[in-house]
Amino acid sequence: MNPTIDTLLNHRSIRKFQDVPIEKDQLETILAAAQQASTSSYMMAYSIIGVTDPDKKAALSEISGQSYVKDNGHLLVFCADLNRPTLKASQEQYEQMLDNLENSEHFLVSSIDAALAAQNAAIAAESLGLGICYIGSLRNNIAKVDEILELPDHVIPLFGLVMGVPAHEPERKPRLPQKAVYFENSYGNPESALDDFDKTMVDYYTTRSSNTRTDDWTTQMLRRFMNPMRMDVTEFVQKKGFNKK
């Protein structure tokens, strides 16, 4: 098709990296690509913290439970950031901004802006031959990540993105059938497509090259959702001035 489509379709998460830091000009390119992503009403409502301090990386790795959060070519943490628009506001203006800054709409805007930028970074990295993995498990202790990165009010950590030279080559993981995800004009019933997918996943999990098990997608999701997790995120984000109104 074209090299960009090839890069997009060949994505798989990489969780083992060679002990090689990414090059400075690679990082510059990745950050420039991230910044050129679309942004809601020009708000650019995110920040990126590159973590190089070994103690901080070790602490973040412990929170996530994943060794590759410290052992990689570089670690970025993407944050929702509504702090910048407040910096030049008078006290009176600031107070008038709060209804808007702290509503669900701008919690969405900033999370989506951060994700669009992150995905550009991920694709830029992959196009350069690097591997990547998103680290949602930083939210296992979101308050602690916030403290480690010294984030002010109206800035919260959302997820990490590790990158580096791959040291393994995992299989490409199947995705839901298109007819379970894409509908025309109104929402359709994905149930029969999910049945098909569960069969696909039984095959995938029993035959993949490592960590085989008997499982399917529906069962995996039931397991996940029946155990409440990260119930502290709500209180944390509100304390930081997000999602309050």
Place this chain on the structure above:
Amino acid sequence: MNPTIDTLLNHRSIRKFQDVPIEKDQLETILAAAQQASTSSYMMAYSIIGVTDPDKKAALSEISGQSYVKDNGHLLVFCADLNRPTLKASQEQYEQMLDNLENSEHFLVSSIDAALAAQNAAIAAESLGLGICYIGSLRNNIAKVDEILELPDHVIPLFGLVMGVPAHEPERKPRLPQKAVYFENSYGNPESALDDFDKTMVDYYTTRSSNTRTDDWTTQMLRRFMNPMRMDVTEFVQKKGFNKK
């Protein structure tokens, strides 16, 4: 650098399209690319509604206030979707899932999953020579969009993505200086970088090829945030079973 990086760095939003629908195999490729994006714990917590019905496109165009929401090569609406994991659950299991499904953590997960998939779709489209524009203004009346697309509980519309053959060639819009967005190890002070950026933006707005004005970023953001907008999003998303706990 490479063609993918070129595509990423050359992004600009396209708001005028030739009257040509995108081709079926282009759409297939774009959807496949969207689906291959990273996803939190394999949840794939989003759906995509392609809107082809002229009445529905006209209604969505009216909500957004933008003619290019009906006049384009194709319109996708990206939705946060936590419905699929519930479909095979017993009543008892379903009730046990709700704490998790309806918390802020999974509001974040589903919004971020949707955005990662959307950005892959955007980049795939741009790599094929198409132009794109995100449509956050669908949230001007999020409840009405939800009704038009007939979305069930635990599915909400987040934003649109229009694509098509470009009929104009706008300038690439500047981004915040890297030092206002990227920090190492802890959050830094972006204020002096914002001063520089305000100067850049005065130049940009006074010299661009159309719609010139006197403005800078800080003033634009103050204007935006001092007028509360979309305050109904909170109540709407909670009514649909998101962001309640």
